[in-house]
Amino acid sequence: MKILVIGGGGREHALAWKLKQSPGVNRIFCAPGNAGTAQIAENVAIPATDLPALARFAKGTHLDLTVVGPDDPLAAGIVDLFVAEKLRVFGPTKSAARIESSKIFAKELMRAQKIPTAKASTFSDSDEALRYCEQLQFPVVIKADGLALGKGVIVAPDSATARSTIDSMMNEGRFGEAGRRILIEEFLRGSECSLHALVDGKNYRLLESARDHKRVFDGDKGPNTGGMGAFSPANNWTPDLQSQLEEEIMPPVLRGLLKEGVTFRGLLYPGLMITSDGLHVLEFNCRFGDPETQAILPRMKSDLLPLLEATIDGKIDNCTIEWDECVTVTIVLASGGYPGKYETGKPISGLDKATKLNDVQIFHAGTRRADGEIVTAGGRVLAVTALGSTMESARIRAYEAVSAIHFDGCHYRRDIALGAVSG
Numbered sequence: 001m002k003i004l005v006i007g008g009g010g011r012e013h014a015l016a017w018k019l020k021q022s023p024g025v026n027r028i029f030c031a032p033g034n035a036g037t038a039q040i041a042e043n044v045a046i047p048a049t050d051l052p053a054l055a056r057f058a059k060g061t062h063l064d065l066t067v068v069g070p071d072d073p074l075a076a077g078i079v080d081l082f083v084a085e086k087l088r089v090f091g092p093t094k095s096a097a098r099i100e101s102s103k104i105f106a107k108e109l110m111r112a113q114k115i116p117t118a119k120a121s122t123f124s125d126s127d128e129a130l131r132y133c134e135q136l137q138f139p140v141v142i143k144a145d146g147l148a149l150g151k152g153v154i155v156a157p158d159s160a161t162a163r164s165t166i167d168s169m170m171n172e173g174r175f176g177e178a179g180r181r182i183l184i185e186e187f188l189r190g191s192e193c194s195l196h197a198l199v200d201g202k203n204y205r206l207l208e209s210a211r212d213h214k215r216v217f218d219g220d221k222g223p224n225t226g227g228m229g230a231f232s233p234a235n236n237w238t239p240d241l242q243s244q245l246e247e248e249i250m251p252p253v254l255r256g257l258l259k260e261g262v263t264f265r266g267l268l269y270p271g272l273m274i275t276s277d278g279l280h281v282l283e284f285n286c287r288f289g290d291p292e293t294q295a296i297l298p299r300m301k302s303d304l305l306p307l308l309e310a311t312i313d314g315k316i317d318n319c320t321i322e323w324d325e326c327v328t329v330t331i332v333l334a335s336g337g338y339p340g341k342y343e344t345g346k347p348i349s350g351l352d353k354a355t356k357l358n359d360v361q362i363f364h365a366g367t368r369r370a371d372g373e374i375v376t377a378g379g380r381v382l383a384v385t386a387l388g389s390t391m392e393s394a395r396i397r398a399y400e401a402v403s404a405i406h407f408d409g410c411h412y413r414r415d416i417a418l419g420a421v422s423g
């Protein structure tokens with residue numbers, strides 16, 4: 001089989017790495033990929049958002065399957081295009097992807113289906129939003145309706161921050177069209193957890209739980225990022241919470257989508273807040289999480305390919321997914337300045353040494369090859385995953401691998417999974 005993975009981050013490297021282990025697969029392509037995917041697959045120089053060029057490549061290469069990593073091409077309708085061209089593809093259609101690409105759509109659906117989520121109001125007029133702020137108790141959470149590279153959610157601790165956020169999103173176009181409409185919602189307290197479900201339109205299978213670390217600095221300080229690290233399983237996930245997810249969240253969201261005439265086939269990932277009052281949905285994503293995927297897939301014993309195929313074919317009900325007993329810790333190494341401005345092109349050393357360590361898997365994100373060496377090419381540069389029998393041993397191993405790797409300006413969190421180490 002010939003498979004294309006669309007995207008060029010750590011998640012896509014992990015997907016390509018896992019699919020490569022499938023006995024049925026003999027060629028994997030990544031578009032555009034990175035220096036890590038180039039070592040296990042064939043990179044194709046097509047951006048993930050150039051839909052017509054991707055479809056032409058898929059046709060010309062007689063691909064058997066395309067797996068879409070990022071949200072942007074899904075929101076732009078890549079699956080609809082591929083299906084129209086009779087190309088086999090894993091991911092939701094444009095209308096199904098609205099569950100992620102419009103936070104207002106998702107909130108209305110949750111409200112209609114009584115899915116537990118933060119109370120919110122929607123605004124398309126900035127004066128109205130500003131007036132609304134006068135009567136609020138802080139903190140509140142302000143969200144751009146559309147996709148904003150994971151940066152469209154601002155927790156406003158006071159009225160001044162709320163006002164300037166509203167102004168920059170709605171009047172100054174900080175996130176372009178994505179921020180013209182906003183949600184102002186109740187701030188929920190609790191701990192977060194990421195669940196992934198392979199959804200075949202009707203039925204679904206959950207993957208193992210994981211936790212992300214979204215803030216840039218230790219102790220959950222600083223601005224939100226795309227994700228600075230993850231671990232799996234989540235230490236705050238319990239059978240009771242799983243029952244709540246499977247009763248109050250998964251069936252209603254699929255029902256709500258069907259009511260809108262939308263069949264969701266692909267990966268649905270609810271971001272959850274565990275509050276004193278039970279689970280609440282923070283958001284729905286319509287694709288694999290990054291960096292959760294880099295922590296989850298190394299624990300998956302089952303072959304991923306038949307699971308993706310069954311999802312597309314509406315047969316996920318026939319599948320069971322087997323998991324390794326081990327736990328994983330994933331640490332993201334980022335460029336100096338990320339999530340703000342950063343430089344690229346910094347040579348990375350120590351990858352060979354780190355790769356040789358047992359039970360360590362290095363997934364590339366923002367990397368490329370230049371003049372024979374691997375250099376930085378993005379904000380999040382690498383995701384280093386270590387396996388262990390305990391969270392403590394996995395952490396030690398992950399940080400040992402990280403300490404072997406160097407590049408100018410490299411920064412990473414020292415406290416990934418620290419809260420999950422028992423004792």
Ligand code: AMP
Pocket residue numbers: 118141150153155185186187188189192214224271282283
């Ligand atoms: P989202 O993109 O909606 O997942 O939001 C990004 C991050 O913002 C989440 O992972 C939370 O840490 C935080 N967040 C979003 N909504 C809320 C909320 N209602 N209350 C507290 N924190 C939130």
Ligand code: GLY
Pocket residue numbers: 150212226227285288289290291292
């Ligand atoms: N880990 C956060 C995300 O993938 O959206």
